Amino acid sequence: MLGREDGKKQPLKQPKKQTKEMDEEDIAFKQKQKEQKKLEELKAKAAGKGPLASDGVKKSGKK
Template sequence: MSGCKGGKKKPLKQPKKQAKEMDKEDKVFKQKQKEEQKKLEELKAKAVGKGPLATVGIKKPGKK
């Protein structure tokens, strides 16, 4: 009684997703996202060059 009862079953093939057409609003939205991403990248590059903002750590009481 040998057979292929155990093991994983092959998943059914899914139909390919059709490329939906973009409206003008979608195009504007995508363009806006790209611009925001570029701004964030520029800000990150500037921030890396400056170093840490807060250099003051935990204040320990000193002896007088």
């Protein structure tokens, strides 16, 4: 047998992605998007709940 003749073939390596330098505008835009997403999540979370202070009449199970 000669080396890896029958073995699993290795995939070709992909070149590494180049990191793009972000300027101040890009950073500010991403920060604004994050804040907007957090606000939307909080709104959706708050909409799912009922009234916060409900001191209504509680009924007991006794007759």
